[in-house]
Amino acid sequence: MSELIPVHEAEQRIRSSLPSFGTEQVPIDRAAGRVLRQAVRAECDQPPFDRVMMDGIAIALGDGSRRTFTVRGRQLAGMHGQSLDDPSGCIEVTTGAVLPAGCDCVVPVEQCRRDSDRVELVADWQPQLRQFIHPRGSDCRQGDELLAPGMRLRAPELAVLAANGLDRVEVARMPAVAIVATGDELAEVDQRPLAEGQIRRSNDRALAAALHGRGFDDVLLTRVPDDLAATTQTLAGLLASRQVLVLSGGVSVGQRDFVPAALRELGVTQVLHRIAQRPGKPMWFGIGPQRQIVFALPGNPVSALVCAVRYLLPALEQAVGLPGVGGEPVVLAAPANTSPTLTCFIPVRVHHDGAGRTLAVPVPAPTSGDFSGLPHTDGVIELPPSGTPAAAGTVAPLYRW
Amino acid sequence: MSELIPVHEAEQRIRSSLPSFGTEQVPIDRAAGRVLRQAVRAECDQPPFDRVMMDGIAIALGDGSRRTFTVRGRQLAGMHGQSLDDPSGCIEVTTGAVLPAGCDCVVPVEQCRRDSDRVELVADWQPQLRQFIHPRGSDCRQGDELLAPGMRLRAPELAVLAANGLDRVEVARMPAVAIVATGDELAEVDQRPLAEGQIRRSNDRALAAALHGRGFDDVLLTRVPDDLAATTQTLAGLLASRQVLVLSGGVSVGQRDFVPAALRELGVTQVLHRIAQRPGKPMWFGIGPQRQIVFALPGNPVSALVCAVRYLLPALEQAVGLPGVGGEPVVLAAPANTSPTLTCFIPVRVHHDGAGRTLAVPVPAPTSGDFSGLPHTDGVIELPPSGTPAAAGTVAPLYRW
Numbered sequence: 001m002s003e004l005i006p007v008h009e010a011e012q013r014i015r016s017s018l019p020s021f022g023t024e025q026v027p028i029d030r031a032a033g034r035v036l037r038q039a040v041r042a043e044c045d046q047p048p049f050d051r052v053m054m055d056g057i058a059i060a061l062g063d064g065s066r067r068t069f070t071v072r073g074r075q076l077a078g079m080h081g082q083s084l085d086d087p088s089g090c091i092e093v094t095t096g097a098v099l100p101a102g103c104d105c106v107v108p109v110e111q112c113r114r115d116s117d118r119v120e121l122v123a124d125w126q127p128q129l130r131q132f133i134h135p136r137g138s139d140c141r142q143g144d145e146l147l148a149p150g151m152r153l154r155a156p157e158l159a160v161l162a163a164n165g166l167d168r169v170e171v172a173r174m175p176a177v178a179i180v181a182t183g184d185e186l187a188e189v190d191q192r193p194l195a196e197g198q199i200r201r202s203n204d205r206a207l208a209a210a211l212h213g214r215g216f217d218d219v220l221l222t223r224v225p226d227d228l229a230a231t232t233q234t235l236a237g238l239l240a241s242r243q244v245l246v247l248s249g250g251v252s253v254g255q256r257d258f259v260p261a262a263l264r265e266l267g268v269t270q271v272l273h274r275i276a277q278r279p280g281k282p283m284w285f286g287i288g289p290q291r292q293i294v295f296a297l298p299g300n301p302v303s304a305l306v307c308a309v310r311y312l313l314p315a316l317e318q319a320v321g322l323p324g325v326g327g328e329p330v331v332l333a334a335p336a337n338t339s340p341t342l343t344c345f346i347p348v349r350v351h352h353d354g355a356g357r358t359l360a361v362p363v364p365a366p367t368s369g370d371f372s373g374l375p376h377t378d379g380v381i382e383l384p385p386s387g388t389p390a391a392a393g394t395v396a397p398l399y400r401w
Numbered sequence: 402m403s404e405l406i407p408v409h410e411a412e413q414r415i416r417s418s419l420p421s422f423g424t425e426q427v428p429i430d431r432a433a434g435r436v437l438r439q440a441v442r443a444e445c446d447q448p449p450f451d452r453v454m455m456d457g458i459a460i461a462l463g464d465g466s467r468r469t470f471t472v473r474g475r476q477l478a479g480m481h482g483q484s485l486d487d488p489s490g491c492i493e494v495t496t497g498a499v500l501p502a503g504c505d506c507v508v509p510v511e512q513c514r515r516d517s518d519r520v521e522l523v524a525d526w527q528p529q530l531r532q533f534i535h536p537r538g539s540d541c542r543q544g545d546e547l548l549a550p551g552m553r554l555r556a557p558e559l560a561v562l563a564a565n566g567l568d569r570v571e572v573a574r575m576p577a578v579a580i581v582a583t584g585d586e587l588a589e590v591d592q593r594p595l596a597e598g599q600i601r602r603s604n605d606r607a608l609a610a611a612l613h614g615r616g617f618d619d620v621l622l623t624r625v626p627d628d629l630a631a632t633t634q635t636l637a638g639l640l641a642s643r644q645v646l647v648l649s650g651g652v653s654v655g656q657r658d659f660v661p662a663a664l665r666e667l668g669v670t671q672v673l674h675r676i677a678q679r680p681g682k683p684m685w686f687g688i689g690p691q692r693q694i695v696f697a698l699p700g701n702p703v704s705a706l707v708c709a710v711r712y713l714l715p716a717l718e719q720a721v722g723l724p725g726v727g728g729e730p731v732v733l734a735a736p737a738n739t740s741p742t743l744t745c746f747i748p749v750r751v752h753h754d755g756a757g758r759t760l761a762v763p764v765p766a767p768t769s770g771d772f773s774g775l776p777h778t779d780g781v782i783e784l785p786p787s788g789t790p791a792a793a794g795t796v797a798p799l800y801r802w
Contacts (some may be wrong), residue, residue, distance in 0.1 A: 076583055077585060090658055139774070159607035160773065209560075352730045
């Protein structure tokens with residue numbers, strides 16, 4: 001039986017094996033949540049003109065002593081062309097308008113008393129030069145790099161795309177994923193009644209939901225029977241049409257674990273098999289002949305999900321160009337058991353304390369065979385091999401479901 | 402002009418005004434990310450049978466002194482019906498199989514030497530009673546409540562649904578949202594060239610992306626001109642077809658801010674207008690005649706997004722049944738300015754320190770008029786009114802983009 005591989009080495013082997021999925025152009029309407037693969041530069045100065053920041057009047061300040069003005073025109077947002085030739089006059093303006101030529105100060109409407117076309121400033125208001133004017137180019141200059149490849153497109157980035165005229169944008173292509181359940185004991189979710197010895201397929205739904213939560217939505221669910229020929233045939237078809245295969249079950253050393261054999265036969269190169277961790281020890285990872293990514297996860301539900309959040313999701317995020325971030329450091333709120341030889345992943349529920357810390361309460365799963373205990377948890381923490389339990393206060397990386 | 406409303410009171414008024422959007426049944430394939438609106442109980446004991454946890458042999462342990470066994474049959478996962486009548490025999494088993502009748506111990510295959518149908522235990526292996534058997538009902542008993550209404554359906558919850566035979570599930574209905582841009586100065590993202598005084602519509606893209614990030618995907622983008630009749634007509638149509646209207650712009654006190662007037666005319670009851678905060682002071686919120694939710698956000702881009710993450714997203718999350726969580730407490734890494742009378746929202750970039758704390762570095766936006774500075778930030782922190790700046794080390798709530 002092969003040696004167990006330490007967790008950090010497994011991660012490194014995976015990270016150094018990954019292909020990219022390439023890029024594609026998408027309309028801005030479908031870009032939210034995607035990963036940017038181009039630089040975005042400012043289309044023009046921002047603001048593109050001296051921009052009025054308040055509804056009110058625009059004036060030529062002079063020495064600031066003038067208190068009354070005659071309205072000579074209006075310059076509303078979206079209009080242009082007004083100008084003020086005479087400091088006794090003023091131009092009505094609205095937020096977002098171009099500052100009229102000849103003006104150098106805006107007085108907010110709240111500080112004005114208006115009587116017909118005559119405006120008097122409120123007694124204690126002293127206007128200042130350039131006040132309530134957002135100067136042209138003060139946010140950015142034409143050509144400045146505003147967005148860099150590898151950014152997730154969230155609200156601010158979408159606004160920057162739109163403000164700079166990008167109605168299409170180059171983003172990372174998302175892979176087509178297949179999730180393959182193995183095991184003759186599996187029944188469909190809608191099969192009734194269950195025969196003795198059957199359990200319903202559920203790992204694949206958990207894995208699909210975990211992928212969905214990170215934006216990987218092109219996911220096909222399928223299954224293979226515990227049979228080498230059938231497994232090989234199904235996997236051959238999937239390797240031809242999907243960039244990522246995620247199998248659950250069939251990777252232990254039992255006589256019916258056909259998955260590694262089938263993958264070998266199909267030319268998938270094994271990168272690792274069996275990791276020094278609990279749960280999830282039997283995990284297998286390889287790269288196919290067309291650089292398909294193949295994760296063969298254990299069949300135990302908790303094991304499969306732990307391997308998914310620790311290896312699968314970070315790998316796919318790297319492959320679409322996101323920076324690797326690793327686990328989020330959290331503080332153990334209670335002691336947790338460790339193993340002298342294995343890295344342990346322990347389900348936790350997290351909450352915040354009053355000092356800005358994230359605390360993790362261990363919720364040990366009684367077995368790796370069941371999901372029932374996990375809905376009240378947020379993810380797993382990773383505890384390295386140790387001869388003693390991890391004390392409360394230990395900082396450990398959290399991987400969220 | 403109306404009094405400014407404190408932030409916490411604005412939040413309370415919104416929270417106490419919200420309708421529910423009702424529920425709907427969806428197939429499990431489309432349930433990921435949705436909010437559960439039913440209880441889910443265990444369909445049967447889990448595991449439903451004494452379940453074999455390792456590939457190996459099942460034996461009748463007796464006093465534990467027997468070291469060799471004759472294989473009398475195989476019970477693979479998904480099969481049933483084998484039984485062992487004689488303690489000198491054993492049954493081959495695989496992970497996930499039903500424990501054969503008459504057996505009370507599993508010996509892993511790694512601890513067995515097999516020669517034809519004879520199995521001898523490895524020298525130092527001492528099997529234990531009930532070892533590697535996951536007892537029936539040990540994870541949960543039939544009828545136990547496994548999931549409660551109000552849970553977001555993530556990976557573990559999807560697995561629980563599937564394992565318990567729910568191929569359809571009752572979830573919160575997601576509202577139909579319209580985002581309405583106002584302002585004659587707005588140009589479309591693909592318009593070329595821009596006329597003087599024009600800027601491209603971008604707030605609506607930011608708001609749509611923020612909604613998308615929380616699972617609100619049914620979002621229509623539209624616009625109205627700066628004209629009361631046209632605004633009223635468009636909003637009337639939207640109120641008839643959407644449950645949530647989000648407007649940006651047109652809510653200040655300037656003469657062209659038609660939005661509150663149009664909403665009044667359409668029977669939308671004002672719940673609040675103008676909040677004691679910066680940015681975002683002009684925000685307006687009301688409830689329509691059919692309990693439509695109407696947020697009229699300021700037109701300034703940063704102001705609009707701040708109001709969205711502070712009020713709009715939490716309100717919609719409450720309306721679909723999620724528990725209110727408020728901001729995530731983070732630690733200021735540097736001093737930040739406050740106002741004596743206004744709550745300040747300050748963009749920050751966050752990172753983790755080695756002690757499990759989340760640190761927030763203030764990235765003040767030079768004005769509320771531009772998104773250019775926000776792509777490198779994670780959200781805003783909320784600082785209450787204060788006569789002195791907030792010191793480094795202050796804990797403040799973070800609202801993520």
